[in-house]
Amino acid sequence: LAADISSDHSMVALGGSSKMLRIYSTSDGELLHDIKKHTNWIFTLEFSPDGVLLASGDRNGGLHVWESGTGREYLALRGHGGAITAVSWRADSNIVASASEDSTIRLWEMENGRQVRSWNAHGGGTLAMQFHRNGQLVSCGRDRATKLWDQSGKQQRAFEAFGDLALRVTVDHNCKRVIAGDWNGEIRMWNAADGKRVANLSLNPVNLSARLKKAMEPLSGLQSEHDKLASEQTRLLNITKELKAALDKSNAAAAAAGGAATQANADLEKHRGLADAAAEGLREALAALAAREEEHGKLAAAEKKNDAQLKKSAAALTSAQKKAAELAAGVSRVLEQRTLSKAALDQSIEELNGARTRVGQLAGQAKAASEAAGTQKDVLDKAVAGLQAARMVTDKWKAAIEIDKTLKVVALKRKEHTARLVALEERKAEAREANGRLASLGRELKADAESTRKAADAAAAAARNLLEKAAGSSSKAAEIISKTNALQVDAVETEKLAEAGKLITDLEKSSAELAAALADSVKVWEESRKQVAATAAKSAELGARLAAEVSALAAHGKNIQRARDEVAAAKVAVRAAEAEWEKWTASFETASRPRTTDASVAVNK
Known part of the structure; x- marks a missing residue:
């Protein structure tokens, strides 16, 4: 519950x-x-x-x-x-x-x-x-x-x-x-x-x-619709761009035509002034010519002619005629230039009016295209919003699937990390047991050495006692032999015979004691030798066990280090898995939040 x-x-x-x-x-x-x-x-x-x-x-x-x-x-x-x-x-x-x-x-x-x-x-x-x-x-x-x-x-x-x-x-x-x-x-x-x-x-x-x-499911349809709308938006934007370029070109042409018209008008005014001046000069020249002709006629008609004066008058008349002819030619040229300037002005005005008409047409078309592009952009923005919403939903569920996968990986890596920790603790326990066995062997070796020392001390003490006893028996036997050698026994001296018998008995007893002491010494030596051999064998056995435990302890140390390395690697793997999980969790949360994207960005995708 x-x-x-x-x-x-x-x-x-x-x-x-x-x-x-x-x-x-x-x-x-x-x-x-x-x-x-x-x-x-x-x-x-x-x-x-x-x-x-x-x-x-x-x-x-x-x-x-x-x-x-x-x-x-x-x-x-x-x-x-x-x-x-x-x-x-x-x-x-x-x-x-x-x-x-x-x-x-x-x-x-x-x-x-x-x-x-x-x-x-x-x-x-x-x-x-x-x-x-x-x-x-x-x-x-x-x-x-x-x-x-x-x-x-x-x-x-x-x-x-x-x-x-x-x-x-x-x-x-x-x-x-x-x-x-x-x-x-x-x-x-x-x-x-x-x-x-x-x-x-x-x-x-x-x-x-x-x-x-x-x-x-709706993503492909939304993407297709979005692509169509984006293509149409691009087409309208291109048309608007082309119309703007044409409008700019027409404005430039209108400006150029206006400039040409202004220049043509200025030229016309200039040539009109020149024509007026030339006409005035021509009128004056004609008047002068008429005066010269009249004067020359009078001189020619006189009854009494003055040849020199007549010749001079004829020359002046010729000069006046020539000047009048030149002025008439100049007037003709000026009039011709004025006609050309008037034609250029008319043409410039016609081109200006045409350029202005074209500018008006292009401005209307550009405005219509811009309005169409604006309307199309609103439609495209809605399509982008729908596509983005669909993408967010798919991104969210993709992230959720990855979260599910990474959570399983995290659980697996944590389990592996826990297993490695348990293995490390087991290795440590084995090492502690090996240390315990090593300490026990050390104590056993120490106790065995102490026991051997005590046994050796006891054997040495027993050997010293037996040697002292043997030395005493040997001294006593030597004393008896000395007394025996000093004793002069005569066949009829009963007391001396009894004393000699007693010395012989004592000598036999001392010899027996000496032999027993020597036998005991040999026995003690044999027992000591056997005990030393047994101790040496046991020490060798303990030494071999100690070497084996030391080797095992070293192996346990390596196992512990290996287990620690595995724990560290497993911990790194856990952190990596958790980082991946956190990344996808953040992605899921991001995909779950409402957001907006500029249509131009969506178009360029």
Whole structure:
């Protein structure tokens, strides 16, 4: 009915209908603590964030806090009048919250178990509750409502009610979404900030591959439509560009025509002035010619002619005629230039009017093309938005698939890392055992050496005693032999014969004692030699075992280093897998956020 794992993943706690609270080691599955305190089914339990304490609650309203490391009871929290349905710790592990069928949520401090807050949360009973990491709490209950609270018990928000009992509630990893479910299996997600429902989670969601396949179905059509619109947009932009270039060219031509017309008008005015001046000169020349002709006629008609004067008059007349002819030719030329200037002016005016007409036409066409391009851009922007939205959905599910893969890799690498850690501890244990055997052999060698020394000392002492005894017997025998040599025995001297017999007996006794001492010495020497040989053999055996253990210890050292290298490599592999998982998680979150992209960027893709 209830289970939790410690924050360092070293312990798992289980509770249920057996009323027993059991704590297991995750490294080897060993049962660490078997706690019998609850009087009814255990409904809920949770480790503190620091892993030091464990809170548990049962159907009778029993609420207890335990030392997770020892299994000893730390606090018994009394106050609820109904079944404990949920316990949850604040992030600093100093406050634990409890929810109950008695409708209340209560907060308890861990210094002495004092209740610091209590409020009625849900009519009919509070069925689920959880602390936010930001210090707020969420809860749901038999009133079908889901609520958000601060730590003083003030309601921050009530989310829309379910159609049936609200059974479970939780928050997402960044505390921005509240997720709850009811008896009918409906699961809703709301924004914690504004209470707006953002999703209804499917009870039987399709797998990620199917979601990706479905998301990719409209992508090709959207891409095709986008490409067509982008092509049309490019065509319109090119037309607009061409019309603008033509308009610029026509404006330049109009400017040039205007300049030419101005110049032609200036030339016309110039030639008109020249013509007027030439005509005036011609009139004057003609008048002078007429005067000369009249004067020459008079001289010619005179009765009395003056040849010299007549000749002079004829010359002046010829000169006047020539000048008049030249002026007439100049007037003719000026008139001709004026005619040409007038024709050039007319042509320039015609070209200017044509250029202006062309400019007006091109301006209208350019405006129409620009408006068409603007309209097309709006359509293209919508197509880009649709394509981008489809791409975001596909990117999101691709990232989700990669997250699923990388999570499996992370789990595998963590498992391998744990296995390497276990192997390292086993190698260390083997090394400790080898060290123990080596120390035992050292003690055995030391004891054997001490025993050999003692035996040698004893043998030397025994040998010294026997040698002293043999030396005494030898001295005594020598003394007896000396006395025997000094004794002059006569056949009839009975006393001397008896004394000689006694000396012989003593000599035999001393000889026997000397022989026995020598035999004992030989025996002791043999025993010492055998003991030394046995000690040497044992020492050789111990030495061989010692060498084998030293060699084994060196091998254990290499094994430990190899195991450490494997642990380090496995840790690197775990970090690499976690980095890959974090990368795809970030990609998933990025793909899940709304974003906009400029149409020109999309067109160039």
